[in-house]
Amino acid sequence: MARTPITVKRELYSDFFKDLTENPVSNDLARNTNEEAVKEAIKNLLLTDKGERLFQPTLGGDIRRLLFDNITPASLIVIKEVVRETIENHEPRADLIGVDVKSAVDDNSIQITVIFNVINSEEDVTLITTIARVR
Numbered sequence: 001m002a003r004t005p006i007t008v009k010r011e012l013y014s015d016f017f018k019d020l021t022e023n024p025v026s027n028d029l030a031r032n033t034n035e036e037a038v039k040e041a042i043k044n045l046l047l048t049d050k051g052e053r054l055f056q057p058t059l060g061g062d063i064r065r066l067l068f069d070n071i072t073p074a075s076l077i078v079i080k081e082v083v084r085e086t087i088e089n090h091e092p093r094a095d096l097i098g099v100d101v102k103s104a105v106d107d108n109s110i111q112i113t114v115i116f117n118v119i120n121s122e123e124d125v126t127l128i129t130t131i132a133r134v135r
Contacts, residue, residue, distance in 0.1 A: 035125045038093045038118050043129050045086050046112065061086040067110065067133040071103045076110070083112055093119050108133040 022028065048060030061082055069075050080101045087096050100113040109132035116125055 035118050035121070035123070038091065038116075039125060039127045042087055042091055042094060042114060042116075042127055045090055046083060046129065047131070059090060063110075063112075063131055064133075067108065067131065071105055071110070076101045076103060079110060079112075083114065087114065087116070095119060097124060104130075 045059070046061040046063055049064060050060045050062040051057050053059045063079060063082060066075060066079055066082070080099050083099045083101070084096065087094055087099075094116040095118075097115040097117065099115075102111045102113075103109075104111065109130050111128065111130045114127045114129075116127075117123070118125060
């Protein structure tokens with residue numbers, strides 16, 4: 001009788017959810033794993049302002065301060081470079097492939113698309129997040 005090989009996806013990386021939800025089966029804290037954990041970490045980095053985290057003054061993208069400038073093609077290039085530097089400096093689990101930034105001038109927001117590989121994985125992962133200016 002031939003056996004079918006069972007492939008199990010290993011958990012390389014894991015993080016807790018931000019709202020500290022419980023796992024309904026084990027009553028432990030629920031976790032994001034692998035690609036989802038890295039996506040959430042990158043999103044948190046981009047939404048964090050520099051100086052916001054205690055004892056880590058350089059952590060964060062500081063992108064919200066750029067939303068108060070007039071959005072021009074030059075400012076989109078600056079935001080793209082800030083995103084690239086933030087991920088390369090603060091997220092060692094991600095191997096960055098590309099960053100794309102689009103503006104929605106009428107909504108006072110920007111859409112950031114980050115394409116990356118998780119270390120020890122061949123699949124490309126895409127993160128799309130929108131950052132809006134609140135009046």
